[in-house]
Amino acid sequence: MLNKIYQLLLISMLMGVANAQVLEDPTRPARTVTRSSAAVAAAAVDLQLEAVLQLGASRTAVINGKAVKAGQTIQGAVVKQINPRSVVIAHDDNGVWKTMTLWVSQRGNVKTNAAENY
Numbered sequence: 001m002l003n004k005i006y007q008l009l010l011i012s013m014l015m016g017v018a019n020a021q022v023l024e025d026p027t028r029p030a031r032t033v034t035r036s037s038a039a040v041a042a043a044a045v046d047l048q049l050e051a052v053l054q055l056g057a058s059r060t061a062v063i064n065g066k067a068v069k070a071g072q073t074i075q076g077a078v079v080k081q082i083n084p085r086s087v088v089i090a091h092d093d094n095g096v097w098k099t100m101t102l103w104v105s106q107r108g109n110v111k112t113n114a115a116e117n118y
Contacts, residue, residue: 047075049087049102061087063102 051062059082060067068079077091080099087102 047077047089047102049104052082052084052087052104054084059084063087 047063049061049063050065053060053062053067058069060069061079061082062068063074063079066074068074070079070082072079074089077089077100079087080090081088085104088099089102090097090099092098
């Protein structure tokens with residue numbers, strides 16, 4: 001009887017070891033992922049301007065669901081200018097900065113008053 005208890009205890013311990021997670025060394029340098037300029041350019045091309053919000057002279061663009069202002073970066077592209085119906089972005093393409101204009105996909109997405117509903 002005692003022998004069976006030891007066997008069950010040994011099996012349960014072995015199963016616990018089999019399910020153990022691998023721990024990472026906290027002293028190991030962090031893994032950094034560098035994106036090539038081609039990947040950054042491809043990411044910039046995938047940007048979609050969803051809306052332009054304007055309150056007085058201040059404009060905010062909604063690009064891929066994220067609100068950004070002029071000067072901010074999104075997916076490797078810098079927002080250069082926000083117009084009432086478009087946004088000018090710049091991205092690095094193999095050391096050459098290229099500009100691109102994103103247009104609001106639907107006319108109804110342009111919000112001229114922050115108090116308006118879509």
